[in-house]
Amino acid sequence: MVCVAHRTSFLSSGGPINGGEIASFPHPTMSKFPEVQGGGSLILAWQIKDKHVLVVGGGEVAAGRILHALNADARVTVVCPAAGLNEEVAFRVTEKQVSHVDRNFEPSDLDNVDMVLCAIDDPEASTQVWKLCKERRITANIADVPPECDFYFGSVHRDGPLQVMVSTNGNGPKLASIVRKKIAETLPANMGAAIENVGKLRKKLREVAPNPEQGPKRMKWMSGVCETWSLDELVQMTEKDMDSVLSFYESGKIPTSEEVQNK
Numbered sequence: 001m002v003c004v005a006h007r008t009s010f011l012s013s014g015g016p017i018n019g020g021e022i023a024s025f026p027h028p029t030m031s032k033f034p035e036v037q038g039g040g041s042l043i044l045a046w047q048i049k050d051k052h053v054l055v056v057g058g059g060e061v062a063a064g065r066i067l068h069a070l071n072a073d074a075r076v077t078v079v080c081p082a083a084g085l086n087e088e089v090a091f092r093v094t095e096k097q098v099s100h101v102d103r104n105f106e107p108s109d110l111d112n113v114d115m116v117l118c119a120i121d122d123p124e125a126s127t128q129v130w131k132l133c134k135e136r137r138i139t140a141n142i143a144d145v146p147p148e149c150d151f152y153f154g155s156v157h158r159d160g161p162l163q164v165m166v167s168t169n170g171n172g173p174k175l176a177s178i179v180r181k182k183i184a185e186t187l188p189a190n191m192g193a194a195i196e197n198v199g200k201l202r203k204k205l206r207e208v209a210p211n212p213e214q215g216p217k218r219m220k221w222m223s224g225v226c227e228t229w230s231l232d233e234l235v236q237m238t239e240k241d242m243d244s245v246l247s248f249y250e251s252g253k254i255p256t257s258e259e260v261q262n263k
């Protein structure tokens with residue numbers, strides 16, 4: 001997941017203050033704190049693993065929703081007459097990647113459901129699904145009906161543990177897809193692999209320094225490694241290298257890749 005703002009360097013994250021300068025604020029409306037820009041969405045990385053997602057409909061849009069939910073390890077049930085399933089959704093049913101209820105939606109389908117994704121070509125029925133979800137306080141997205149969405153989908157680039165989501169907040173979904181492709185083109189091909197290795201290293205570091213009091217030192221050191229090692233070096237980092245890097249932690253030193261290789 002990419003997070004644009006950084007908790008300790010928000011001043012340089014493109015707010016109203018140029019270049020992160022904290023000198024003086026002659027303009028009365030200027031503040032040393034980031035300007036609030038309402039009208040956005042709260043972009044989160046929803047942990048839906050093992051939760052129950054109900055997908056209403058089995059067409060092309062439903063197929064996309066199902067893939068997003070499965071990629072997040074959710075348990076997915078699709079309610080849709082078998083005759084209405086498109087090739088991809090039918091494949092997921094045959095492969096038992098999803099459970100299938102072979103009929104039109106019924107209110108009882110909402111029992112024990114954590115999230116509803118509705119993508120049907122029947123506006124009246126989908127508004128009914130939305131109303132029932134709200135009565136039962138179930139989080140829902142009705143495809144293409146912004147006023148009937150607790151959240152919108154976005155255009156997603158995926159590379160291993162990395163996910164980059166682009167939202168235009170309902171203004172232009174096609175443009176979201178174009179911006180996503182542009183962003184993806186600028187990323188190095190090995191970004192996902194580098195992130196995987198950093199994930200492993202962080203896990204090992206927590207084993208070496210498990211105490212909460214170590215938190216600030218641990219985070220500072222980990223950030224230092226990410227800044228010191230190039231992406232290619234992070235991709236090449238072996239388990240043995242990781243253990244070697246970790247042997248420097250106690251001293252606070254951040255070794256370069258060469259220092260680790262020569263150790």
Ligand SMILES: C[C@@]1(CC(=O)O)C2=NC(=C\c3[nH]c(c(CCC(=O)O)c3CC(=O)O)Cc3[nH]c(c(CC(=O)O)c3CCC(=O)O)/C=C3\N/C(=C\2)[C@@H](CCC(=O)O)[C@]3(C)CC(=O)O)/[C@H]1CCC(=O)O
Pocket residue numbers: 064141142143144145146149151152153154155156166167168169170171172173174175176177180
């Ligand atoms: C990003 C993406 C994610 C996904 O669905 O996975 C997504 N729509 C995608 C494609 C797409 N959707 C539409 C077109 C046709 C061209 C066009 O109209 O532009 C295309 C292009 C195509 O198909 O290539 C039609 C459309 N969509 C919505 C409306 C209703 C309205 O605007 O009022 C209408 C008009 C219906 C009409 O006119 O009748 C509404 C929504 N669509 C959203 C998400 C949410 C806002 C996201 C944002 O603003 O960033 C939101 C609000 C709610 C939601 O559904 O969650 C996915 C691209 C994935 C990718 O390729 O990477």
Ligand SMILES: NC(=O)c1ccc[n+]([C@@H]2O[C@H](COP(=O)([O-])OP(=O)(O)OC[C@H]3O[C@@H](n4cnc5c(N)ncnc54)[C@H](O)[C@@H]3O)[C@@H](O)[C@H]2O)c1
Pocket residue numbers: 056057058059060061062079080081083084085086103104105119120121122125143144173
């Ligand atoms: N947000 C987006 O990205 C986006 C893009 C294109 C279309 N849409 C919208 O999403 C909806 C679905 O589009 P599609 O292209 O997947 O349509 P589609 O015609 O391919 O699929 C509709 C599906 O809904 C099923 N269905 C209809 N009534 C049902 C009911 N009561 N219960 C269960 N299943 C039912 C049909 O059997 C079929 O499987 C449409 O409203 C469309 O406008 C959204």
